[in-house]
Amino acid sequence: KQEVTQIPAALSVPEGENLVLNCSFTDSAIYNLQWFRQDPGKGLTSLLLIQSSQREQTSGRLNASLDKSSGRSTLYIAASQPGDSATYLCAVPSTGTASKLTFGTGTRLQVTL
Amino acid sequence: ETGVTQTPRHLVMGMTNKKSLKCEQHLGHNAMYWYKQSAKKPLELMFVYNFKEQTENNSVPSRFSPECPNSSHLFLHLHTLQPEDSALYLCASSQGGGVTEAFFGQGTRLTVV
Numbered sequence: 001k002q003e004v005t006q007i008p009a010a011l012s013v014p015e016g017e018n019l020v021l022n023c024s025f026t027d028s029a030i031y032n033l034q035w036f037r038q039d040p041g042k043g044l045t046s047l048l049l050i051q052s053s054q055r056e057q058t059s060g061r062l063n064a065s066l067d068k069s070s071g072r073s074t075l076y077i078a079a080s081q082p083g084d085s086a087t088y089l090c091a092v093p094s095t096g097t098a099s100k101l102t103f104g105t106g107t108r109l110q111v112t113l
Numbered sequence: 114e115t116g117v118t119q120t121p122r123h124l125v126m127g128m129t130n131k132k133s134l135k136c137e138q139h140l141g142h143n144a145m146y147w148y149k150q151s152a153k154k155p156l157e158l159m160f161v162y163n164f165k166e167q168t169e170n171n172s173v174p175s176r177f178s179p180e181c182p183n184s185s186h187l188f189l190h191l192h193t194l195q196p197e198d199s200a201l202y203l204c205a206s207s208q209g210g211g212v213t214e215a216f217f218g219q220g221t222r223l224t225v226v
Contacts, residue, residue, distance in 0.1 A: 043220045
């Protein structure tokens with residue numbers, strides 16, 4: 001059974017800092033890994049999707065890396081802004097069932113002025 | 114606008130009420146999903162539909178009844194719910210097969226009183 005863990009659970013940084021969010025998963029036989037952002041009480045916004053054959057994906061100030069063999073992914077946010085404050089979730093398809101996503105509990109990020 | 118629209122955004126219902134949640138996607142996807150997000154717990158998959166056929170029921174109580182009349186619409190019918198069913202209910206869609214990106218709606222915040 002696939003399990004996803006995100007560390008840290010919460011993070012507060014001053015504006016302008018670069019930061020790294022971590023995601024680990026127990027079963028490395030994944031099709032892809034997806035990073036989402038969730039604002040309080042809202043739905044999920046897809047940030048980046050990394051296919052299993054890729055090592056990283058970039059979108060603006062965001063860079064996500066994937067190391068399947070070690071069961072890890074990182075989301076790097078450069079030059080953080082207060083608008084980046086949200087909960088960040090990673091998700092992978094569940095073992096044996098590609099249509100089911102298993103989510104971590106998320107990292108709640110606060111970027112202060 | 115994510116391409117996945119959920120209504121209503123908020124719902125308060127009594128334990129004896131019957132209500133329905135609606136989800137509509139305009140992305141041409143073939144798979145649709147219901148997820149439940151409770152406080153301080155990871156998102157839990159409830160149901161999966163592929164090409165209007167239910168392919169996953171994650172041991173969800175029968176007081177939750179999904180309906181998928183076509184690939185663009187998904188409903189969740191609610192009947193005799195319990196206070197512990199209060200949560201954010203999220204709908205998602207994907208192209209299908211789990212190997213492509215999942216897109217989420219804004220969710221329905223359900224409170225059972």
